[in-house]
Amino acid sequence: MNLFKRILFLKLLTISTAFAHLGTIVGKITDAKTKQPIRGANVVLTGLNRGAISDDAGYFQINNLSPAPYTVEVSFMGYVGQTQSVIVKADEASVLNFILASTEVSLEEVRVSAANPQHQQVISSLDIKLRNVNNSQEVLRLIPGVVIGQHAGGGKAEQIFLRGFDIDHGTDIRLTVDGMPINMVSHAHGQGYADAHFIIPELIESVDFKKGLYDADKGNFATAGWANFRTKSVLDQNFVKAEAGQFNTYRLVGGANILGKKAQQNNQNAYLAGEYNYSDAYFEAPQYFNRLNLLGKYHGHLSTKTNLNFTASTFWSKWDASGQIPDRAVADGTIGFFGAIDPNEGGQTSRTNLNAEFVTLTKHNHVWKNQFFYGNYNFELFSNFTFFLDDPINGDQIKQKEARNLWGYNGNYSIAHGIGTKQSTFNIGVNYRHDVTNDSELSHTKNRSELLEAYKLGDINEANIGIYADENIQLSSRLSATVGVRFDYFHNQYLDHLQANTKSKAKASIVSPKLNLYYTQNSRLQFYLNLGKGFHSNDTRAVVAQKGLDILPPAYGADFGTTWKPFPKLLINAAYWYLWLQQEFVYVGDAGIVEPSGQSVRSGFDVSVRYQLTKNLFADFDANWAKPRAVGEAEGQNFIPLAVKFTSIGGLTLKNKHGFSGSLRYRFVGDRPANEDASIIAKGYFVTDALLSYTKSKFTLGLNIQNLLNTRWKETQFATESRLSNEAEPVEEIHFTPGTPFNARAFLQVSF
Structure with a gap:
């Protein structure tokens, strides 16, 4: 200090x-x-x-x-x-x-400037509205290079793929909403588990994001990148939206301002919103998926120079799942492509949040931000990845469960100043987060109701405090820099109920320096070099059980890129990047958890193109290449299972405030190794989606289509060793969750 x-x-x-x-x-x-x-x-x-x-x-x-x-x-x-x-x-x-x-939106307004380098990118609410977004988690698909996949009936957090990672559910991407953490440390299903389904998509104002580990105010999990969902402080209009589609799918969402015009004229705003979803989904066994979201938000002025945003929300979801199925069972006709081996999978989850944000402009014109947050979270999931491998009589179903309270504080003090004639901004801040779980559980069960064996059962107490400072300065008419450093301290504690309530502790700290350089050649061309150190923390249960295991394995990265506007309405961003990890996190299918592995290295190339064809028609194209490898392993034995090598996302978007709007989009994921020697391959896919809407006055009517060409594809895949009830020996091969077939949903929105 x-x-x-x-x-x-x-x-x-x-x-x-x-x-x-x-x-x-x-x-x-x-x-x-x-x-x-x-x-x-x-x-x-x-x-x-x-x-x-x-x-x-x-x-x-x-x-x-x-x-x-x-x-x-x-x-x-x-x-x-x-x-x-x-x-x-x-x-x-x-x-x-x-x-x-x-x-109207115009790419001409995007500026390339040495005085004001953009340290992050922003996805606007208009982009979100005119893309195929069925839930808040799918907003992540708008981030160039991000691919997501669902494999548990829609209620579980999606898997995330980015920059040569199979991030599982969030081990290497930091996700927040209005600055409040989404990732769960030491989660029952896996480290960094990030379920964003408690956010109502229509309430998302924008999403800030950046790839890499180059921001001092971003701590745990921000290795491959980070994203922050920003919800609206005030509704433009009250609205009600109803959706109905195939597979017995229904959705109702609405929001309304609850303060009068007089209060709004005094900069006091408050609204309530709610969302309900139901779907049987496209699997042979109905999913009976239910989700309920409720949110209230207040924005006001405590004084002429202090603003307050206060948000309260609650979320509940319950579903059945068909789980992952083996290739061989589909090939021999035992089950269909959308069938199930164990029909007793599924789960439920809930989360309640309180979030208060204060922003004060001091008498010295400094900006002081204070945020306090609290969350209560519950999770229960039943899965069967290996069927009858370990228990030929009862099957291998597992239960993962936890009840959690988390709370914390984020503070930042910003001083805009000058050094000589050079413009500069100094930031200093602190982050604190504390998680306490009750009866975090991993058990062997039967039919969701019978406990056969408890593998893990205990209470987790994990605290993290981070302190950071950075200085952004314009060094010359063409060159600007941001130099930062971050210090994090973790204290981990585990009370093991299966070992006579034995209490184990561990602690660790890490220092993470950052450097960002921006060189502007002219008003159309800018180069940047980002260098930094970051980390992703280990699960508390792992670090107290394995002496010598690194609690905070570091990561080192670099981005060298360019932002180029060859024409006023054409924007190109390209970057070569490198990332080295002290410890790789690998998903273990038979246990349903993420375990630490050895060192890894990744490098790759990203290209993003945005082109405004006409006043209202936009084209975008993203391509992302990566070479992920394990360090210290023999050539040919050093592939990282399920790490993506090539992805591409793009399409056309028609943006119109009145009249017809819509989009036609594709997403492509290339083939990738499913195990260390690439003897098993996870096949890639190419899927197209479409959205068409018509707005007149206060009414919007639309049609949302997933998988327009009805492609048969595998959304998530794993190389898993399993045994079916009629098999004498286990088989290791691809186990997958099928992607949605042609799926159409109509919607009507009324604004008032």
């Missing part, structure tokens, strides 16, 4: 000296309709290579300006740009307020 105090003291001393006889421009950017702050808007001084990016609360600041008149330009994609003039005086802060009106 002393180190960070000294850093802050020296920084404040430097800032106070540098401000002498110079002026400052401070401003806020808000949406004309919703009165909500606009985050990420581009601010520049006309004719000068000086500028800023508006923060989460819509604030921006440009410091160390010589007394003179200036013209300030503000722009953001989807809004009409605005210009204001201001006279800066010595030792004074000139205040500007920009209120932007929305307009």
Whole structure:
């Protein structure tokens, strides 16, 4: 802590000296309709290579300006740009307020700038609305290079594939919603398990994301990348939406503002929303899938310079599942492609959240953010991966269960300042998270009701505190840099109920430096180099049981890339990347858990293209190559099971506020090794989806189609050793969950 105090003291001393006889421009950017702050808007001084990016609360600041008149330009994609003039005086802060009106989206508004390098990418609510999104988890498909797969009836968190990883359910991607963690540490089903189904898709305002481990404020699991869902602070309009489709599928969702116009004029907003889903799904055995989501959110001003966002939500889901089935059972006709070996799989889960976020603009024009969150989480899952391999009489069904409370705090203090004539921003922050589980369980069961043997049963107590600091500075007219460092400390404790309530403890810490460089050749071309160290934590039960096992195995990465706009409406992003992991996490099918393995290395190449063909027609294309390998293994024996090698996603999107809108999209995953020597291959697939909608006045009618060409494909695959009831010897081969066949759903939305 002393180190960070000294850093802050020296920084404040430097800032106070540098401000002498110079002026400052401070401003806020808000949406004309919703009165909500606009985050990420581009601010520049006309004719000068000086500028800023508006923060989460819509604030921006440009410091160390010589007394003179200036013209300030503000722009953001989807809004009409605005210009204001201001006279800066010595030792004074000139205040500007920009209120932007929305307009048609145009790629011309995307700026390449040395003064304002974009450290992350954003998926807008408009992108989400005009893509095939059936639940919040599927929003991840909009992130270039991300592929997801469901394999437990729709109620379980999807598997995630990114940058040469089979991330399972979240071991190497950090997911949050409004800054609150989604990943579950030391989860009953696997480390980092991230179930985002408690988010209602229509309430997602945007998704921030970045690939790699280069941000000091992002800690555990942010190795392959991170994403943060941002929910709306205010509804543009009240709405009700009803959906119905094949396989006895129904969905009803709605939201309404609950405060009057007078309160809204005083920047007080509150709304309630709810969602209910039911589906039998496309499997031969009905899934009887149920999901209920309820959410309330309040946004207001505690004072003229302090904003509050408070969110309360609850979620419940229950389902049956057909599970993974072996190739041989389908090939010999024992079951159909959509059949099941064990029809008794399934589960239920629930989560209740409280999240309070405070943003304060201090009297020194610094931004201070405070967030407190709490969650209560329950999970129960029955699976059978190996059928009759271990127990030829009763079968190998397992039960994974936990009850969890988690709470924490995120704080950040941001100082926009200048060093000489150079624009700079200093951030210092702290993250705290504490998870306590009751009776985390792994058991051998029969018919979901009979306990045959308890494998693991105990209570987990895991705490993590992280402290970080970073400095973003414009070094020259073309070069800017962000330098950061992060310190994390973990304390793990496990109370083993199967070993006479034996209590075991472990602790560890890690330091993670970060460096991001951005070089802008001109207004159309920018290069960047990102370097960093990160980590993904190990399961508490593993680290207390295996002495010498690394609690916080580190990862080291690098990205070298470019952002290029050869034409005003064509945007290309390309990057070569490298990632080394001290410890690989591998899914173990017969146990239904993730276990630590050896070192691994990955490298690859990403390309993303966005092209605006006409005013309302957009094309996008993403291609991602990766070479994942285990370190220290013989050539040909060093493949990482199920790690993706090539993925591509793309399509056409028609964006229209009124009239016809829609999209036609594809997703492709190439063949990949399913085991270490590639003797078993997980076959790839190519699937197309379509969405068409028509909006008139306050009514929207639409049709959402998954798998337009009715392709037969395997959504998730594993190389698993199993034995069927009529087999004398086990067989290792591909076990899979079939992907959806042609699946159409119609919807009607009414806004009021």
